[in-house]
Amino acid sequence: MTHAVRRSPVWVVGGGLAGSEAAWQLAEAGVPVRLLEMRPHTGTPAHNTSYLAELVCSNSLKADYLESAAGLLKEELRRLGSLIMRIADQTRIPAGGALAVDREEFADGVTAAITGHPRIEVVRQEVTSIPPGQPAVIATGPLTSPAFSQWLREILGRDYLYFYDAAAPVLTAGSLDFSKIFAASRYGKGEADYLNCPLTQEEYGVFWENLRTAETSQAHLPEERRHFFEGCLPVEVLAARGKDTLRFGAMKPVGLVDPRTGRRPYAVVQLRPENREKTLYNMVGFQTNLRRPEQRRIFRLIPGLEEAEFARYGMMHRNTFINSPELLLPTLQLRGNEDLFFAGQLTGVEGYVESTAAGLVAGINLARRWSGHPPRVVPAATATGALLAHITTADPAHFQPMNCHFGLLPPLAGGKKGKKERKKALVERALAELAVFMRQTRD
Ligand SMILES: Cc1cc2nc3c(=O)[nH]c(=O)nc-3n(C[C@H](O)[C@H](O)[C@H](O)COP(=O)(O)OP(=O)(O)OC[C@H]3O[C@@H](n4cnc5c(N)ncnc54)[C@H](O)[C@@H]3O)c2cc1C
Incomplete structure (x- = not known):
């Protein structure tokens, strides 16, 4: 990355869950950010407001107890300083064992935090291409605009996979x-x-x-x-x-x-x-x-x-996603153009919290690159790392979007354990590995 580029803001394209989280991580690490969001001027078939981080369907972020993979992923994101999780916790409404939020308060809270951050400039504009050499996180989601999809298709050099939800x-x-x-x-x-x-x-x-x-x-x-x-x-x-x-x-x-x-x-x-x-x-x-x-x-x-x-x-x-196992490094950088990072549902993770996790890691890693440090791979024994390992190493011929679940985590060493005991051990191992990762990343 050249010196001149280092001084100008990095781009985050798309102000959904992943883009908002990536922008926050970058800004908190001291990096100036331009967050480009096309709404309200250009809409999508599912968004209804001009808020950043709008939840397009359910208001549930799924299970919130630690013995579940969804709960573990949330806990990891909290420990990593996730903005999305902080606002979700602040705006939660009763939903049994799940973390459900007041949809409007949640999106309003994220929007206020992002627009109020002194290092983030929010620009309401559809991006149709990214200038050569511009470091960026691309997080335009499952409903990426057609013009930008076309540009992505050109730079990626191959067709998208797609399916319908x-x-x-x-x-x-x-x-x-x-x-x-x-x-x-x-x-x-x-x-x-x-x-x-x-x-x-x-x-x-x-x-x-x-x-x-x-x-x-x-x-x-x-x-x-x-x-x-x-x-x-x-x-x-x-x-x-x-x-x-x-x-x-x-x-x-x-x-x-x-x-x-x-x-x-x-x-x-x-x-x-x-x-x-x-x-x-x-x-x-x-x-x-x-x-x-x-x-x-x-x-x-x-x-x-x-x-x-x-x-x-x-x-x-529509649900647009790229063939990440072929295109991305485990750091979420594009192979062959390491100034470009991908995040969110576009990478083939599936779900609000999973999209947030990819945004958080892309943000942390672009911040590291911006300040001259090598981007890091999150340990595969964590829920976050296991999910990213999956999307970047799965069989590209049969790649399908993926939720976070315990089956993605590497098996435990030692003898056979009961289901409950196994989950407890997976969670303990994940949080211990995350602590080491966080210490090393800080150092
Ligand atoms: C209709 C629908 C329902 C879903 N329901 C659920 C659910 O109930 N639970 C769940 O966990 N997951 C659900 N998902 C899947 C997924 O978790 C969400 O789509 C999630 O919002 C993905 O986060 P993201 O940040 O990747 O994308 P998004 O949240 O969609 O954010 C992408 C942002 O990029 C903007 N954008 C797009 N193109 C451009 C461009 N060219 N220039 C500038 N900005 C652009 C969009 O306006 C949008 O704000 C659903 C998806 C869809 C489409």
Whole structure:
């Protein structure tokens, strides 16, 4: 990196979760940053506001207990000084064992922190290319604008991979029939934060039959174009797999007792609050690609939702990601142009917190390069490092986006352990390795 470049700001392209986190890490390390975000002048199919770090679908950042991989990842990010985690903790709302946030307060908090940072300049502009020699973190997300996608395709020299995800509907609380719905968290964990719509065997059968035969917005696409991420399948795709698939998935009744009958229902649909005021509820696990009239017709068959008003319909969206195993170093630098770093969902990590983790590491590493230190690889025994190791070393021929889970962490040495004991040992090892990494990075 030349001296002249060192004095001008580095670029962060995209002010989503990854870009905001990367900008924060850079600025906190003393690096001047220009954060370029195209909203509100140019929108995306999923964002609705001009906030930085807008959550485009669920307001849940998933499990927040340490014995889960999602909880471990969050804890690592907290220890690494994540802005996103700090604001998420400040704006959390009750959601059992999960970290859910008040969507608006969260995005507002991140936006205020970023725009108020003396070393960050926020420029509202669509980027269509990056000048040669300009150090940058590219974090334009799954809905990267078409013009920038075209430029990326040119510099990367190969086509993107792509697939489609689907988002769940949001319902207004005032339209729910509370005489049929009960509030409870599974196994009584935490407060009774979820609303549960219980279904009898007969009601479930009618619902399933209608869902299975419903009309989707993808009906016109040939079979080979209907790609979904296995961890986020539309509810109608799951229904088509078999009558009981949903009853063992999104509609499983385990850990729930209907107070009206004193028994476990045959199936349930869970609703999770979308905001602190609990005026909006998300249909948990009901991401869908059904046409809107079909969503109204079929989801209103669920007891308690007969009059449901849709504040947002479930929908399909594009998910753009690059072939990271071929293109990126484990430091998130582009092979062959090490001044360019990639972060967020565009790298093939999947999820809010995973995107944040990639942003944090890209930010730390560009800051190191800017100040003349070699970028560092996060140890693979941590959740953060395991995720990044996966996306940069997976088989490029079959690369698919990835959530964080314990299966990505290297196996433990020593004898066989029970599930609980194994998770505890993985967490202890991860946090110990993270502490060493942080000490060495500081030194
Ligand atoms: C519809 C949808 C629903 C999702 N639901 C969930 C969910 O419920 N839970 C979950 O964990 N994950 C979900 N994801 C996946 C993923 O975690 C999120 O997309 C997450 O926001 C990714 O973070 P990011 O920072 O990589 O991208 P984003 O948060 O999308 O940020 C990218 C930013 O770049 C900007 N941008 C794009 N192109 C340009 C350009 N050329 N110039 C300047 N700015 C640009 C965009 O406006 C945007 O602000 C969903 C994704 C989508 C698309």
